[in-house]
Amino acid sequence: MSGRRLALLAGLPLLVVLVLPVVGLVAGTGPAELRAALAAPDTRAALGLSLRTTALATALLVAGGTPLAWWLSRGRHPRVVAAVQLPVVLPPAVMGVALLETFGRHGLLGAPLAAAGLSLPFSRAAVVLAQLVVAAPLYVLTAQAAFRGVSEDALLVARTLGRGPLGAWTAVALPAALPGLVGGAALAWARALGEFGATLLFAGNLPGRTRTLPLAIYAAMERDLAEARAVAVLLVAVALALLVGLRLLATREDADG
């Protein structure tokens, strides 16, 4: 038996455990239930809200996370890396309480925010912030790994050819790391879509305003399990489309470059 086949054989049980629950979820849901869930105004509102908030959270994450990941990739910063990794380890509900203790009325920044006329809890901004925080490690760490492959020599060559620091970075580092960046962004986006615990505590749960797809699933679970399952299948479909779609985009760009 070849090494590859042996590896697949050894990894197969894990793959089955990962895939089977999704199969179970989808198998219990017929097209009629899916259509009914999609037609429900509550589900559509939750889907629209989820797509808008996660798109914004991912855009903010890419804007801030890319420079951070670049800086991390150029040196050794174990403590900063640990800080970035922290949301992976913390239960999301704890993260929700932490966000309240920071941005809530009585939080660290509560008084200055109130003075500025800003109130985050129970708002859409809170939904985005919760998604941003829990998804951040997935993007920053993937981007950092992608940037690690960019050599200082290549940057230096671009500089000697007359490019400025930013010009050299966009000409050399960005294209080389792009597949990794896109893959990281897709993963972060999908994680943001599934965000539940931090949102529940920090942003509350109001239909049409802060009730995202995962919160809608939780609410539906209390009324009707079939409906909850149908909305969950919808969430899985959107997340898979994101993961696969963006990955295809990344590999195509990789092939073109």
Next chain:
Amino acid sequence: MRWAWLAVGAALGAGCGRAAPAGPTVLAAASLTDAFGELEAAWEAEHPGADARLVLAGSQALALQARQGLRAEVFASADEAHARALVDEGLARDPRVFATNALVLAISPEADWPDGADLRDLPRLERIVVGDDGVPVGRYTAAFLDAAAARYGANWLAGVRAHVVSRESNVRLVAAKVAMGEADAAFVYATDVAAFPALRAVPLPADLAPAARYVDVSLVAGDAALADDWRTFLVSERGRAILAEHGFGAPP
């Protein structure tokens, strides 16, 4: 290496092949958290060596877990619907109302709520949190608001609804939001206010807010003798005293 495998085996064995539990597993609604915690300790004090276990969550989540095969002796629901549904499905028997609870308006200590303010002033508060329609406390709240609209007017109801910032999935989440001061007011049970002493409770007119009825059932999959033991203890003098201490009313 062999000792390591033996250790793993021992650990797995301890987890799986345990002898029949010497105490009941009780699925209890989130609003029973404090009272049942004390009842558990009291039951164990009367049954040396036995270990009662509590699983606390929203009534609907517990009903779902019972349906999916979570092995337990008793299910104590915050409303009749979830308990009766399990009885109708043949998974539970002997439903009984064992306590009542009153819906109240809880006011945060920081909220602008002068002494003498009453329900009419509710729409002046900025942030109100309620339970979702799918959970018992949310259903009681919705019924109360509809009944109250007939007395205080449609404008009052619209004013209250406009300030609802969240519909939480269990009563403890509702109470936590107002106890943390993030919300100004919330509809919770009298027992939740008892659990958060900083909160002020505004009683609701009894004719508009019927008491919540707590119903327990014995689960068919569980050990019948253990279930009976727990349920008898629940309505014993000691059990009733603990329930009353936590703000629960006696069954009608």
